[in-house]
Amino acid sequence: MFNLRTCAAKLRPLTASQTVKTISQHRLAAPRTFQRIRCYSAPVAAEPFLSGTSSNYVEEMYYAWLENPKSVHKSWDIFFRNANAGAAPGTAYQSPPPLSTSLSALSQAQFLVQAQPNVDKLVEDHLAVQSLIRAYQIRGHHVAQLDPLGILDADLDSSVPADIISSTDKLDLAVFKERLRVLTVGGFYGLDESDLDKVFHLPTTTFIGGNESALPLREIIRRLEMAYCQHIGVEFMFINDLEQCQWIRQKFETPGIMQFTNEEKRTLLARLVRSTRFEEFLHRKWSSEKRFGLEGCEVLIPALKTIIDKSSEKGVDYVIMGMPHRGRLNVLANVIRKELEQIFCQFDSKLEAADEGSGDVKYHLGMYHRRINRVTDRNITLSLVANPSHLEAADPVVQGKTKAEQFYCGDTEGKKVMSILLHGDAAFAGQGIVYETFHLSDLPSYTTHGTVHVVVNNQVRSTSPAAWPSPRVLILPGNRPPPEPHIAGSRFQRLLPSRQVCYRRNGHNEMDEPMFTQPLMYKQIRKQKPVLQKYAELLISQGVVNQPEYEEEIAKYDKICEEAHARSKDEKILHIKHWLDSPWPGFFTLDGQPRSMTCPSTGLNEEDLTHIGQVASSVPVEDFTIHGGLSRILKTRGEMVKNRTVDWALAEYMAFGSLLKEGIHIRLSGQDVERGTFSHRHHVLHDQNVDKRTCIPMNHLWPNQAPYTVCNSSLSEYGVLGFELGFAMASPNALVLWEAQFGDFHNTAQCIIDQFICPGQAKWVRQNGIVLLLPHGMEGMGPEHSSARPERFLQMCNDDPDVFPKLDDFDVRQLYDCNWIVVNCSTPANFFHVLRRQILLPFRKPLIIFTPKSLLRHPEARSSFDDMLPGTHFLRVIPDSGPAAQNPANVKRVLFCTGKVYYDLTRERKARQMEADVAITRVEQLSPFPFDLLQKEAQKYPNAELVWCQEEHKNQGYYDYVKPRLRTTINRAKPVWYAGREPAAAPATGNKKTHLTELQRLLDTAFNLDAFKDLA
């Protein structure tokens, strides 16, 4: 209020000509007629000469005067000023003076009305009306009747905003009058009751006039109430973009915009019948089964279908959806059109599962369906992404999948593929991932060009009142009849959140007793007529349908359900693969099996290695100046290529570059991945002389190569990893990698790892080849930044520690059986091979790679081209090849290790001249565990002690995973000793000296051949 007043006060010193200028600008924007202007200039109308054809002439004069008061004769100027300033009827006109009179005398003598105060009044009144309009636009939703139960007020605030004149059913007439009096007479707006019938110009920021450019105040208020204070609330004035605000205003204010044809009303009724009767059918058949029904928010189905119809009409042909448990079966049945028998047989507890893995409960499963949209007669594909119970976790996954589908069909503006996300009100308000997902929406490599968000606000969260969402919400449709306003569609392709305020007729699930915790609310709910009944009664009263037609619609759908139920009894077995949300056509056989069970050599010919190396060490565009430091890095790369060697960065280049040649799209995403956190990668070059000019050499490798996307992500792990997982879901023919800045940061994305990546295939028979690059290593950097927590990934591997697998082919078959692959490579060549293998395998598994930090520049951590040529492959285990291996019977100890500690061990062994006594075997693929190769290693050194050595603390790292499996490989014939740091709570010490002491201690244990004597 204070602001409005201040604003008006600032405007007050406007001169008459300034006022006129403003009005004339309005005229240019939207042509108006003199008549309407005369409406508020009542004295003008009273002039006797203003009749018949002369009014046209006067109108022209008036327009001319509006634009420039000096352009008309002084007498007209006086007349219009007097008229506009409120001169009494018949007095505005002053006959022109004799020609001899001086003009200055004329102006003094003939202004009957003190123009300035009256012009001020005119301006103030118009400003007041503008403020009133604006007040409705900003705060109208506060008085909208959103809660069908009539209990809660919008934003939990029962007060009517002070600057709104509301006559909604909360206020009786007397209250309304009093309110108006307070706001008008000497009150807020300086208008009084007599102004209600005065006609006011409408500003261009409102559409309530339709074709009218001015309306009486009474009508202005009525129309504003119709637009903003009924059963839809819209909170949008925080949007900075004028065009978007105008679009929303137009969609809500235009008179008649909420009118529907009878055909549309019948369609809505039919959809409401399906939505309602589906839940009733489930309730009748399986009254004691959990299904998280939609009762109380049945309008969700017509709303979603309308969104899809409108989108299809605008050219969208693929809609990807994510949603929680509430109403999911109904969405599957009536929006996506999953066969009803497939849904019903999920309720049959006697059916056996056809697929391996855990499967999932019916209200988490996904779905993919291509069909004709009956309203638009266009093909549309609908996909509902499977999700875990973790509310909102699927949001970024849906976005990533949407982005990928847009990418593959060249939809750079999101006009063909779009996403819809449904949310519970409590989850939407409380889960941070909602924000993390929103945050991706404006980043070029992550935007999906807009998402429709629908919040199902049933006002409860399990057993507690749900916090009404504080995030700004655009549209708040209520679940009360008529449900027609649930029409959405935005040409801005932005986030479009809408909230459906409804109620929950049953408990959190159908087994719950809601009266325990929400007694009064449920008393109110029990009194509610179902929305279908209310809407049917309304349409019958309007003559849109008649009772028999309505009953026939119900009977028709009930019959569909009954027949499907009968068919569902023929199902003998439950197939989760019928619930796949992302099929990969052509990748598997028709039975969903891999096309082969072999993996070709991951090696590459010398020519390609050299070519990629050369591009990686050059700037492939002209007139492009790179930083001097980078020139040196590229020069060093060039020298390595000449010497036929690679370091880590080059090995990665070789893997990516070779796959791009084979048509595999590569997408590397994460914080600072373009340069590389450790400044080793430099996949995007920056021109030092031209701002924002960049070059990605990887995209200059081959003619017709697949595109390479490398993108620095926002500072989000949960959101971005979910997004990349979704991207990887869309196609098996892409290598999608997410790199954590440091490995430990993956834990803020733990939900994506635990709920999707690790068990995804087991729950939803959906494979995924995403790669996680997790920098890991104890390098004296303190408790953070050291450990990527290998123990957590290894603990979730599904291989049995106590059983030696009976397999002919460990190389591929073992991979096929696992839930994910965990590796820690000690050489660049092995890193190169494992990346290529990821794509050359005939199936997809997530790949977790613990990547190095100091090894990126370690002079010994280099590989020769020889280790990458055709015929070479990923080494699951790298055996010792030195003196110990030449004479294995003499070896006293075998140190098994993985990753960077290998270099510490070899240095120490050399220093102690123990190369013949101690063999060092590197386990490069931790999981699935290379039982076969390690068995051979153990057998090769029959007289040696077996020791697992790691730089991590004993309760962390790999020990707990490796020890039982190593014991299984040797049939528990010998102990497996431990050399490493002691158990600890933190992953690493923050003290450099302690770090070095600990390292030396573990090396001492590793090479002290008596260390375990007393323990044996």
Ligand SMILES: Cc1ncc(C[n+]2csc(CCOP(=O)(O)OP(=O)(O)O)c2C)c(N)n1
């Ligand atoms: C991340 C997460 N935390 C807690 C839960 C347990 N839980 C399941 S449903 C639910 C209430 C959700 O309320 P709301 O979002 O309003 O949806 P509604 O069930 O009311 O439709 C909760 C807390 C969960 N599934 N996920």
